[in-house]
Amino acid sequence: MRRFLLIFSALFSTLFTAQIKPNLIPYPQSLTLQEGKFIIPKTLILYDKLPKEETEYFRKRLGSQVKFQSSGNTEKVHVMHILIPQPKIPINPESKKESYSIDISPKGIFISSDTKQGYFLALQTLIQLFEEHQEDGAIPAMEIKDSPKFAWRGMHLDVCRHFFNVDEVKQYIDYLAMYKLNTFHWHLTDDQGWRIEIKKYPKLTEIGSKRKESMIGAYVDNTFDGKPYGPYFYTQEQIKDIVKYAQQRHITIVPEIEMPGHALAALSAYPELACTKGPFEAATKWGVFDDVFCPKEETFTFLENVLDEVMKLFPSQYIHIGGDECPKTRWKECAHCQELIKKNNLKDEHGLQSYFIHRIEKYVNSKGRKIIGWDEILEGGLAPNAAVMSWTGVNGGIEAAKSGHFAVMTPGAYCYFDHYQGDPQSEPNAFGGFTPLDKVYSYNPIPSELNAEQAKYIMGVQANLWTEYITDFKQVQYMIFPRLMALSEVGWGTADPKNYKEFENRVISQFKVLDKMKVNYAKSIYNISGKVIPGGNGISYELTVSQDPKGIRYTTDGTDPTLNSQIYQGPINISKSLTVKSAYFEDGKLKSAVSAQEFTVSKTTGKKITLEQQPSENYSFGGAFTLVDGIIGNTRQLGKTWLGFQGKDVVATIDLGQKTGFSEVYFNTLENKGSWIHLAKSAQIFISDDGKNFKMIKEIGKDEILSSKGKIKLNVGSQNSKYIKLKIENAGIIPAGNPGADSKAWLFVDEIGVN
Incomplete structure (x- = not known):
């Protein structure tokens, strides 16, 4: 050496x-x-x-x-x-x-x-x-x-929903270099904005780099700021400067040009590339939209010309072509698309997606490069030399590796840094999910389903930062730090979840460096963390903090713990509906945010519960117990209190322990169509004394669920049983005219209560 x-x-x-x-x-x-x-x-x-x-x-x-x-x-x-x-x-x-x-x-x-x-x-x-x-x-x-364990140690940044200037992108690259990450995935095009200058197609930035307004607040509020956004984009000279800057720090920039979906900004500039005539405009909402690139010759010519300019700017081996969340609605209605399916003996529109990706890959390969895409590029068959970025879970990476394709693991449950990292009630508004520091640190990028030979195809790990709710660079800093440090150690291959506390202490020592750099990092690590556990007459509430637990003070009557509170000495028994407020103090001074948790206790609270089908890994915090933990979900925060099921029904059986009288059953489902979340289609309630033979006592349909806006409270008459079972039916395939049409709907459920 x-x-x-x-x-x-x-x-x-x-x-x-x-x-x-x-x-x-x-x-x-x-x-x-x-x-x-x-x-x-x-x-x-x-x-x-x-x-x-x-x-x-x-x-x-x-x-x-x-x-x-x-x-x-x-x-x-x-x-x-x-x-x-x-x-x-x-x-x-x-x-x-x-x-x-x-x-x-x-x-x-x-x-x-x-x-x-x-x-x-x-x-x-x-x-x-x-x-x-x-x-x-x-x-x-x-x-x-x-030496590192993984060759790909990446961070992603979305500059389409919200834009960040050259100096801010350079700062982002510096953060990666500090903690030995080596890949910057730059998400440059999407429905909400086209951010890269393409000289052959000037309207991409003249028109596609701006939108008339932006969605603000929680998605369910459907509110907008009324302010024009843009034009914002990077000139080719600016991109050359940033690429050189990254190279000096031994960081590879992988550019992403989205196709065939997430194309509204491009179609607003060149509507002839769509299946319909338009007109189109860059999206003002977040989510997924039906209008996508039409797989016709002029579209492929356009994309090849765009990629020519992109590949001249970026020397990376891989070019990211997106490939995710492409609704097939327009393709189903398009005569050209249907003829193309017949002409090429394709099975269906998913086969057409594969045809699209194959053509793009063949062109990129002809230029000496390779493509990588989100795991939807597996639809209809994976292109011969493509690598997969597995985000919907780990299955995409497993499928790719088993078929001899390289994969980068970036599952949302562990690697989406647009999720909450602390108590959602004390955090800035985020997209949803709950991904605290310890969860990131616990991730192993090599799935257990792979043998040693297959594991060689796992190139590494990456975290993604989507910016729907991140409007400035200070918020970017807040969302990546300190979670970037956990990702760094996972990618290096030295993370040891059994010794998380030791890692946490090293993180806290790094805060001094971030303070000197004036980085706005999240201090969630200092805040009280609450966990509901079975215990007592139903449940107990366990409080933890990274410092001395003797500094925790709390109240159970909803009053401010800074005024009159108890010293925390162990899990708090919750036997009735109440609100726990807690905070951490040092030398009598408040050192953390005040955390508040409201409990609604019913006859199911803390009881044994089983699910026939498990929730998605992204929305599985607490598992089945989340449905009987006494916490009603916040419709604006899809963090810790909801379970999410994509394309699956919820079938939950609760053991009340003994025959119990009740006359009311309640549960909540959620509607957020922009995120593909739909109200339940129907629900049935069953009772049993032996847990085997069940009798249905109530059934409701879509109209009743719709009229209640998902907050279901049912009078079931006078009942007396040991077991109660709820079957909550998923909406199924999302219908045309909705974001994510032709995809599996999400069903979100929170507390199941009985009184």
């Missing part, structure tokens, strides 16, 4: 260093603490033959912490020196391009790597060590041998 004598100091200490784990993120594959310390000198003299771009980055990152001078005189102390083999000496082809080692002793710091990329990653580790130990003036002696 190339050997970099990075820093040499005449000052040293032979004192034994306590065996304290350094606060590095991602943690190295191998780190051995040794005796002694390296004393940080006040001035470092840089040897002039160090790799310039990487070393200049090092200088700028450390800033005023250490003074630098330049000199070619290697006899002076505090010299950064590089020792490399002559060019005629070949680099070991088996060595990993991102591998490096660092030896820190009282005499100096040495970095070894075969590549500039490995050297750059070593510098990231060294920067963190300098930042951690600058105040005490010495870095413990240690030996680090390190």
Whole structure:
């Protein structure tokens, strides 16, 4: 390996260093603490033959912490020196391009790597060590041998729903570099805006880069700001500048040009590319829309010309072509599409989607590149050389790997950073879902269903940041930090969920760095976390915090815990309807947000419940118990309190423990058509004394559910039974004229209560 004598100091200490784990993120594959310390000198003299771009980055990152001078005189102390083999000496082809080692002793710091990329990653580790130990003036002696587990360690940014300028995109790239991520997935086109200049098609940015207004607030409110948005886009010169900036940080930018769906912004500029005449306009709502690219020759010519310009700007091996959420409504009604299906002996419109992706892949391959797309590109058969980005869960990645295709794992349940990361009641408005730091950290990108040979096709892991509800860059920072740190360690392959608390402490140590950088990170890690558990007469409410739990104070009468509260000593028994408010205090001072949780207790609360079909992984927090935990779901926050089922009915059986009298049954379903969530189609209620033989006592249809707006409260007469079963029927396939038409509807259900 190339050997970099990075820093040499005449000052040293032979004192034994306590065996304290350094606060590095991602943690190295191998780190051995040794005796002694390296004393940080006040001035470092840089040897002039160090790799310039990487070393200049090092200088700028450390800033005023250490003074630098330049000199070619290697006899002076505090010299950064590089020792490399002559060019005629070949680099070991088996060595990993991102591998490096660092030896820190009282005499100096040495970095070894075969590549500039490995050297750059070593510098990231060294920067963190300098930042951690600058105040005490010495870095413990240690030996680090390190390399990543996964080749693709990515972060995505959607600039279509909301736009971020060149400087902000560069900051985003810097965040990735800090934590050793190496891929920036840049989502550049969508229904709500076209953000990349294409010189052959100027109307894409003249028309498609703006919209008349934007949806604001929760989707169910259906409210708009009435303000024109845009035109916002990146010129080709700006893109070249950003690509170069990323390359200097050894980060690959993978551009995404959406097709065949998510095309409204493009169709607003060039309506002749659609199946119908239009006119079209860039979407003002979020969601999925029926108007998509029509698979005709002029469309393919357009897309090939667009991709030509994109590939000249981005040297990445992969070009992301989207492929997700493409409704087939227009294709079903289009004579050209139907003729194309017959002509090519395609099975149906899903086969037409595959035909579309195959054609695009063949063209991209002809230019020496490869395509990657969301897992819907599996529909109708995967293109020969395509890679899959598995977002709807892990099944897309499993299917791809088993068929010999590469995959990047990015399941929404673990990797969607537009989800809430703390208590939704104390968080800014988010898209939905609940993905806290510990859940991100717990993710293993290699599905257990794959054997060792198939697992080789998992390229890595990526998190996605969709920006429907992220209007400025401060909010971008808030949503990615600190979750980006967990993703970093997952991608590096050193995450250890069993020792999450230790990781959490390292995260908190990194907050000092983010504070200096004035990054607006989420402090959810400091807030009270509540968990409902079976216990007592029904349920108990367990409160936890990352600090000393003795600092938790709470009330059970809904009053402010800053005024009059109890010291938390263990799970709080919930035997009646009430509101728990809690907060964390240090030295009598409030240190967290005040968390509030309302409980509605019924005869089912805390009872044993089973589901015949399990919810989607994205919306499964708490599992079946969520339906009897005493918490009524918030219709504006699809976080912790709802279970979501795509294309599945809910069949729930509750064991009341003994024969119990009741006359009322209630449950809620949700309607949010823009997110493909539809009210239940019907519902039936059954009772049983033995859990085997059930008798239906009530049935309601779509009209009654619709009139109640999903808040179902039913009088079932005087009943007395040990078991109660609810069957709540999913709406099925979404009908034409709705977002996501021809796809499976989502059914969201929260508390099932009996009184």
